[in-house]
């Protein structure tokens with residue numbers, strides 16, 4: 001089958017526009033490299049304009065926060081900065097630079113206050129990039145965009161000079177002011193010069209424009225590594241701690257729950273035995289109570305077993321398991337799970353535990369009329385949010401449940417945030433990395 005003309009053109013462009021410039025030789029290659037530089041430079045200039053307009057917003061947010069007024073501005077503007085940085089990362093990816101996004105673990109959320117900003121190296125690097133790209137990057141991008149146009153305009157200058165009426169000539173002035181045929185020819189020369197400069201330096205200018213992003217938008221190699229080591233040491237300790245706490249919890253649950261009830265059963269059976277010769281009816285009564293207590297003990301044992309590694313997770317997956325939890329909750333609760341595929345077992349178990357503990361709290365403490373569970377997986381992050389419209393005031397210092405959530409989550413390198421102002425509402429938000 002004959003290759004269509006369109007197909008041929010596309011193949012030609014694909015070969016010419018390959019980032020390593022492995023297309024054809026000679027002038028065509030140089031010209032295409034410069035055209036490509038101008039194209040990507042122009043896109044960079046577009047981001048540069050956005051960055052330039054972001055600078056005053058950032059300054060305003062910073063200034064107002066210093067006065068104690070602008071806290072609400074910090075998080076959204078940092079979110080916007082991340083969006084912009086993400087766009088630049090994608091542009092750099094097209095240019096052959098692989099820049100890994102540095103927001104992970106405790107840095108997953110953009111900083112919401114100046115204090116958090118100071119403690120977050122990746123946010124500070126993003127800001128530096130905004131300043132550099134809004135100035136330096138914008139100027140280079142605008143230059144790259146204009147160079148081919150300027151060269152075409154100036155090279156054709158003598159033509160304009162000859163054919164445009166005298167009164168209109170003024171608007172055509174290029175890099176030099178023209179008022180005679182000889183200066184018009186000089187205009188032609190500047191056009192050639194700009195064209196040659198564009199051919200020679202276009203790709204280099206593009207490289208200069210990309211440089212701040214390449215250096216600033218990835219993870220900081222030094223800080224990141226030492227921070228990561230510190231974090232891993234802490235989370236390893238937390239993992240061991242969580243394990244010990246978990247054993248203690250199981251021991252306590254068995255001791256306070258099932259064991260107590262079985263002791264009670266033993267006492268009741270003893271009493272019934274003594275009553276049989278004296279008062280059989282009363283003995284039957286006592287045996288009935290003993291039976292109820294045994295059933296309670298069984299229910300408690302089941303609850304303990306379920307809390308260790310819920311079999312329902314294995315059988316019905318995360319969505320099914322969470323629905324089962326929600327239907328057991330006395331407060332009406334909606335469940336929304338959007339998790340394509342399955343996450344590692346430890347992540348699913350932790351998510352399950354978080355929801356189980358949070359819903360127990362909703363039932364025990366919140367006096368809420370409704371609750372919601374939302375689980376989402378975006379990329380390699382699983383986000384679990386449990387919210388209720390109750391009275392708020394959850395305090396991790398006041399019990400062991402919320403602290404247990406934090407410990408378990410940190411053991412997996414995740415983050416847990418509790419938002420619960422007095423008067424409500426309460427929201428527990430957990431992010432877990434779930435590398436596939």
Ligand SMILES: Nc1ncnc2c1ncn2[C@@H]1O[C@H](COP(=O)(O)OP(=O)(O)O)[C@@H](O)[C@H]1O
Nearest residue numbers: 361365366392393394395398399400401402426
């Ligand atoms: N959803 C909630 N609504 C209101 N208060 C809560 C909620 N969750 C927890 N709390 C409060 O925070 C405290 C700590 O909770 P937690 O660490 O789970 O301990 P525990 O449940 O064992 O008391 C609770 O004692 C309760 O006062």
Ligand SMILES: [Mg+2]
Nearest residue numbers: 361399401402
């Ligand atoms: Mg609790």
